[in-house]
Amino acid sequence: MVPDLGLPPGTNIGLTDSIPPVALVAKLARCWYGYLRLYLSLWVFFCYLAQGPACAIGLYVLGVRNVPALSIGGLIAVCAPVLLFRFGYAALCAQFLLLLGLAVHLQLACEASRRVDILYHLPRLVVALLVHVYLFAMMFAIMLASLLQGLWRERLTIPAALAQLATMAVLIGAVMWACGYLALGPIPMKPYGPRPLNLAAPFFLAPSGIFGNARLPADGNGEDFAWLGSGMVVLLIATLIRAWRQIGVMTRAHLPSLIVGILLMVFAVTYSVRIGPVLILGIGPERLRQAVLRGAEHGGTLHTLIGLLGPMDYVRIGLYGLLLAGIAALVVLRAWQWRRARFPHFIGFFMVIWVVSLVVRPSATALIISSFQASS
Amino acid sequence: MVYLVTLLAIAGVWKLYPPRAALTLLVVALGLQVWDTSPLWNHLRHDALTQSDRLADRQAVLAAAGPASRVNFVPTYLCAFAEPMNPDAREASLAQFSDLRVVVSRFVRPTTSVHNSRMTAADIAALTARCDGERQAALAQLDTPGAMTVVLNDAPSEALLRAALIGHPGCSALSTTIMCAGHR
Numbered sequence: 001m002v003p004d005l006g007l008p009p010g011t012n013i014g015l016t017d018s019i020p021p022v023a024l025v026a027k028l029a030r031c032w033y034g035y036l037r038l039y040l041s042l043w044v045f046f047c048y049l050a051q052g053p054a055c056a057i058g059l060y061v062l063g064v065r066n067v068p069a070l071s072i073g074g075l076i077a078v079c080a081p082v083l084l085f086r087f088g089y090a091a092l093c094a095q096f097l098l099l100l101g102l103a104v105h106l107q108l109a110c111e112a113s114r115r116v117d118i119l120y121h122l123p124r125l126v127v128a129l130l131v132h133v134y135l136f137a138m139m140f141a142i143m144l145a146s147l148l149q150g151l152w153r154e155r156l157t158i159p160a161a162l163a164q165l166a167t168m169a170v171l172i173g174a175v176m177w178a179c180g181y182l183a184l185g186p187i188p189m190k191p192y193g194p195r196p197l198n199l200a201a202p203f204f205l206a207p208s209g210i211f212g213n214a215r216l217p218a219d220g221n222g223e224d225f226a227w228l229g230s231g232m233v234v235l236l237i238a239t240l241i242r243a244w245r246q247i248g249v250m251t252r253a254h255l256p257s258l259i260v261g262i263l264l265m266v267f268a269v270t271y272s273v274r275i276g277p278v279l280i281l282g283i284g285p286e287r288l289r290q291a292v293l294r295g296a297e298h299g300g301t302l303h304t305l306i307g308l309l310g311p312m313d314y315v316r317i318g319l320y321g322l323l324l325a326g327i328a329a330l331v332v333l334r335a336w337q338w339r340r341a342r343f344p345h346f347i348g349f350f351m352v353i354w355v356v357s358l359v360v361r362p363s364a365t366a367l368i369i370s371s372f373q374a375s376s
Numbered sequence: 377m378v379y380l381v382t383l384l385a386i387a388g389v390w391k392l393y394p395p396r397a398a399l400t401l402l403v404v405a406l407g408l409q410v411w412d413t414s415p416l417w418n419h420l421r422h423d424a425l426t427q428s429d430r431l432a433d434r435q436a437v438l439a440a441a442g443p444a445s446r447v448n449f450v451p452t453y454l455c456a457f458a459e460p461m462n463p464d465a466r467e468a469s470l471a472q473f474s475d476l477r478v479v480v481s482r483f484v485r486p487t488t489s490v491h492n493s494r495m496t497a498a499d500i501a502a503l504t505a506r507c508d509g510e511r512q513a514a515l516a517q518l519d520t521p522g523a524m525t526v527v528l529n530d531a532p533s534e535a536l537l538r539a540a541l542i543g544h545p546g547c548s549a550l551s552t553t554i555m556c557a558g559h560r
Contacts, residue, residue, distance in 0.1 A: 055383070062387035066395065072402040073386040079409040082378050084416035088423055098379050106383070202378060209414035226378050231409030232385060238401055239388030261377050 013179045017091045019043055020130045020179070040090045047093035051078045054099035061106045076235075081207075081227045091132035097124055098135070101142040109149045109257060116150030118143055118164050125168065126175055133181075141260055143168075148256035151342045152335065158346050202228045256343070259331045263324065283313060431475040433550040437526075440557050441480040445522030447487045448514040449476070451531050455507035459531050469530035472552055476526060485524075488514065504533075511537065519546070523558040 013020050019040065026039035052074030059073045077083075077099065086092045101124050108116045121143040128135040147165070150156030206213045210230050228236065251258060283305075291305035309317075328347070335343040389405075390398045410417075431437070441447060451459065456470055480487065488510065515537070517523040527534050527541060529552050538554050541547045547556040 055379075055386075058379075058383045059387050059390075062383060062391075064387050064390045066390065066399075068399060069386075069390050069402060072399070072406050076386065076402070076406050076409050077379075077382060079406070079413045080378070080382065081413055081416060084413055084420060087416075087420045095379070099383070102380055102383060202381070207415040207419075208412050210408065210412045213415075228378060228381065229409045230412040231405035231407070232382055234408060235385040235389050235401065235405045236381060239385045239392060242392035243388055261380070 017089070017132070019091060019094075021127065044087070044090050044093050047090075047096060048078060048083075050096035051080070051083060051099070054096035054103070058099050058103040058106065061103045061110070076229075076231060079229065079231070081229050082225065085225050092134065094128075094131045094135060097128050097131070098138055098142070100124055101128075101139045105142050105146045105149075105257070108146045109153075109254065114155065116146065116153075116156040118147045118150065118156075118161070119167060121146060122168050122171065125172060129172060129175055129181075130179070145257040145260040148260060148343065148346075149254065151346050152256045152340055154340065154342055156342075158342055158349070161346060162349075202226045203233070255331060255334060259327060263327055283309070283317060287313070431472070431479055432552055433555075434479060436548075436550055437476065437479050437553075437555065440524050440555055441483050441485065443522075444483070444485060444524035444557065446517075446524070447480050447485050448517060448523060448525045449473070449488055450511055450514045450525060450527045450534055450537065451507055452488050452510055453477070455504075455510060456528070456531065459533055461530075461532065465530070469528065472530065473528060476528075476553070480524075507533075518544070518556055518558065520558045525556040525558075527554040527556075529553055 022039055022043045052071075055077030056070040056074040059070055064070055064073065080095075083093065083095050086095070101121065104120050104124070108118070108120070121139065125136060125139050125143060128139040147156065147161055151158070151161060204225075204227055206227065208227070208230065287308050288305065291308055332344045332347055335341075386402070389401050392398075393401060453470075453473060456466070456473055459466065459469070461469065477487065511534075514525055518525055518541075525547075527538055529538065541554045541556060542549060544556060546558065547554055
């Protein structure tokens with residue numbers, strides 16, 4: 001988009017942390033205010049400012065109508081450790097987008113919603129794509145949860161779902177093309193997976209003022225930081241004490257959304273699952289690293305990777321695939337048992353497309369997994 | 377998931393408890409949350425207060441970048457990852473590099489170095505070979521009219537280059553870089 005900047009081939013503007021939409025505003029403002037070098041600081045300030053109202057909107061959708069409660073809820077969201085921990089990383093401070101996306105999802109998933117229109121997610125998906133691909137991946141998962149929930153409750157027909165997905169694909173594809181997302185250059189992609197996500201991270205007390213640990217432990221992995229905060233833990237416990245009898249009913253009603261969440265966690269853990277030092281599922285990080293690095297010169301990452309794998313690797317990959325497929329199959333079976341026909345039909349349709357894409361262009365699957373895994 | 381839990385827990389408390397008790401719980405939770413996140417707020421405050429204007433050679437860089445038509449960094453942002461340094465030193469070097477890029481960015485000149493969060497180096501050997509080529513390309517432009525070349529002091533791989541540039545016409549040693557301006 002800005003050739004004179006001398007971007008190396010393969011660079012895409014969505015990953016330069018320049019927040020293109022805000023950069024554009026700053027560039028326009030340059031006519032009046034001169035060089036607006038502080039635009040990233042203003043963006044971060046805006047992100048913190050928007051976090052509270054975005055949370056309040058989500059709470060409003062969930063039926064909270066009391067202004068003090070909405071205000072306190074918003075303030076709690078501003079004090080979310082996952083937001084504060086990202087200070088300095090301007091693009092990933094835009095977590096208000098996730099709260100807005102969840103608000104839309106909860107609105108579409110609520111009992112009163114007669115018709116599910118997932119196109120409501122489109123503006124946030126485009127904005128997220130222009131802020132950071134990690135946020136886009138998370139927003140995409142929220143949109144997917146809305147779509148599956150709509151099919152599950154039979155408030156969305158399969159043709160309508162496909163038409164809306166196609167519309168989104170065209171518009172998002174155009175933005176990706178304009179930003180250089182589709183121009184893959186020789187830059188080696190970063191191999192993901194060596195840093196496993198800690199599934200206990202929301203309850204991992206660090207850093208915490210109450211528990212007296214001001215920093216992450218020396219061996220701690222900042223990428224898996226997800227501490228809820230003591231206040232949130234108190235609220236969670238208080239809610240569970242009163243609502244534990246309703247969990248079964250809620251699980252049944254929101255099974256697709258729940259499964260999307262669980263799949264994201266399983267997918268985000270790593271492609272390398274170990275027990276102690278023993279690799280039990282997936283691929284060893286070193287193998288993938290070598291494949292990614294040699295791939296550019298030796299016929300592509302997947303081609304190189306296949307040459308590096310031994311029989312035990314295939315067993316471990318198969319087991320990991322079975323774990324993911326098993327979770328998906330569980331939902332489809334439940335849908336079948338509970339006579340939710342649209343849902344399994346839709347899943348089946350996309351499974352066919354995926355198998356065809358694997359045959360025609362297997363690297364597309366590898367690329368999507370590589371790009372999205374760390375974002376989950 | 378964290379934010380979904382956040383929304384459900386706050387809304388759950390409001391719906392499941394009498395209003396007065398729910399508000400009390402929310403206020404207590406907010407207090408705990410503020411207390412608990414105090415190390416993060418302190419970190420945020422510290423970062424916000426110390427990150428501005430820390431480049432030692434700011435004026436000299438600005439003076440040289442203004443009339444330049446392009447700015448070549450040696451090493452580039454990506455190549456800085458290939459430098460044989462310990463992680464803390466690399467972090468400090470990259471922070472200084474970012475400051476340099478921010479300072480020259482106001483002139484909207486072509487540069488050889490763009491930050492890209494996914495372009496972190498994984499294959500140091502391949503990257504080093506590529507960086508050698510980029511260094512040669514930058515050197516070839518050293519005396520090109522309008523070209524400004526900035527060689528970072530923190531980059532061990534560039535030690536020989538820095539020594540060679542000290543006496544080169546148009547080059548000057550600053551506290552953090554060797555800066556060369558091609559004659560127009």
